[in-house]
Amino acid sequence: MTAPFAVVDVIRTKRDGGELTGAQIDWVIDAYTRGAVAEEQMSALLMAIFLRGMSDRELVRWTMAMINSGERMDLSGLARPTVDKHSTGGVGDKITLPLAPLVAACGAVVPQLSGRGLGHTGGTLDKLEAIPGWRATLTSEEYLRQLHEVGAVVCAAGAALAPADRKLYALRDVTGTVDSIPLIASSIMSKKIAEGASALVLDVKVGSGAFMKDVATARTLAEAMVALGTAQGMRTVALLTAMDTPLGRAVGHALEVAEALDVLAGGGPPDVVELTLALAREMLDAAGLVDVDPAKALADGRAMDTWRRMIAAQGGDPDARLPRASEVHTVTAARAGVVTSVDAYPVGIASWRLGAGRARKEDPVSATAGVVVRARPGDRVTVGAPLLELHTDDPDRIELALATLEGAVTIGDAAQTLPLIVERVG
């Protein structure tokens, strides 16, 4: 059979600023997934898309073609409304951990297929794997049963879901074509739409520790994703939230699980609680559960109960002691004053270097490595007061992490703290 299109013609059209037809998009995504379009041809097309952009029409079709490259799950058999959440990734972003059981405890079903960390932000699956016994991989039957019985699942996406995205993501990573709004939007939304939830809340991070460094770019991405979800009949809203400072105090897998447990127990850092509740309200609203107050479910222990059942259903022991690093190095204040900033990006990189991150997707991660932010913006410190704790099982890594953290914490006379929730798109 002859191919209906020559891939070079498709590349040239986009290269020269033209619009691809729906049939060209369907064909090129399918042919690439099957291996009939070569990696070097797709990477040339991706670079052309990066530099020329995509029209709204192209973006919708590209995303649909990626969904159609695999299975689309059907969750319509569940009695309760389904709602999912996705974060574009930030430093110390453990919000999914308290949020999924909290929303499930309030009456919605949260089917979350999640990923692993690449770069300076950690992956939710890596965090949960710090819990002894917990496993990320479920069969379809286990997945559906857990949704039915517990109401919340956080697990690894199977190979059948948007396989085109899996190939494209790996290719973009090595060809300098990651930071493109249409490519990011289609990658996230193809998986989220294929998951089959009827509503979605997006947490689009903005700031030094996020992929989007400024509000305008973050807003453009949020609008593109909201439009894609809405076009597919999924109620979709997005919150733009600050990622200049790490979320909460803990950065690193076991450290973040411990902090999530504090939140589920009714405590935890105020910013983590605030964002968890804000996202929970959006999710419940999108699910049509407008009269439920998530703050109550957090306070009365229902969210913690659901967490325990969610962890246990995936083999984890909710009562197990979390692993702790053998080495802790403390960075202290050289002067007295008020902490004016704790820069999320170097803290993320330091955690990565201490062992929490991976350079290639095959690499293992350390569950115990990470950074604890002892003094947050606005905190008053004296000389010698602890600012950051570096946790690792490999003392050789401390020096490199310290080099990264040079200048990450600044101390002045007064701090100006920015709002956590910047904007709502939807």
Place this chain on the structure above:
Amino acid sequence: MTAPFAVVDVIRTKRDGGELTGAQIDWVIDAYTRGAVAEEQMSALLMAIFLRGMSDRELVRWTMAMINSGERMDLSGLARPTVDKHSTGGVGDKITLPLAPLVAACGAVVPQLSGRGLGHTGGTLDKLEAIPGWRATLTSEEYLRQLHEVGAVVCAAGAALAPADRKLYALRDVTGTVDSIPLIASSIMSKKIAEGASALVLDVKVGSGAFMKDVATARTLAEAMVALGTAQGMRTVALLTAMDTPLGRAVGHALEVAEALDVLAGGGPPDVVELTLALAREMLDAAGLVDVDPAKALADGRAMDTWRRMIAAQGGDPDARLPRASEVHTVTAARAGVVTSVDAYPVGIASWRLGAGRARKEDPVSATAGVVVRARPGDRVTVGAPLLELHTDDPDRIELALATLEGAVTIGDAAQTLPLIVERVG
């Protein structure tokens, strides 16, 4: 050993419109040639170069890095001045065939490493292979001996010459990154500089049958190549020449050799003679042989003598009968008048479809296939007069070729013929 650069950083720099450093360029070309930079990474970089361009400084360094990927020949041991010629490719462009022996007969040495045809223009090696016995491949010793004894060689470039270009050319062909001025200029000039001639005359084709469709683009390419050659101490000039109409009457390998023999015998179509002499004068001038008249060497048979020795030295029989196609189909005039245009591009495609061209570089070509232009612009024709002859050994191909030629020849009341030599750059 750790690579001194991350290829993704190099791609990102060019993607974002920055300038690559000399060290980055040297590294990426070398690493790609060695296979340490993957095809999909280089194709992303090529697309970024296509869309962002290259500075003059980048282009010089990129070309040098391609030369340094292989051997650079040393022709300084030859007693006579060396001068080469390169054409960017046109329909019916057999000029090298009479030109190389003519310039050698006038006292210069012409070392021409040539290529095969891809797309609608034929390759010089394919044309010469229509001569029974002639072979394109020579050892280094045979090559140097022939330069010394005959003064002219047209043969295949060895694998040792600019191997980076060989890989890049194949990659550009399948990734929509061919028509980029810096990529074309560096590809041509890396090979020509590595060949070691001390002077070079470029024939930059412009018009429907050429890769450059307009004079401005052709001039930009010519200027870039002249600057690259000059920077390497090679006397370099370029002629921009018309390629709206096929050169001469013959298009196709054996047909073009026959026409070249007519020119060497003192006859041949006026435009082929004019361009051959113009390029010969430029080459002799660049070689410092200013007092020699190539028209005389063509008229008195010295060019033909050198041709015969050049062909014989590579195993060819200069007296052998050239092969002829078994089928000849004539396209005739539907009305009387003056031929106003013979469009080079469809004639080139028709010749290709009749068997003269190849779709992939492994494909064989037919020596006999091609098109003879019986009526050129300015010729007066009656109804039924022959316009084009289609030559092929495969009658099934005629219909497809005829479809291509629809509208290729136009007949009106008066023709306006354009100058063959448009401009000189040097």
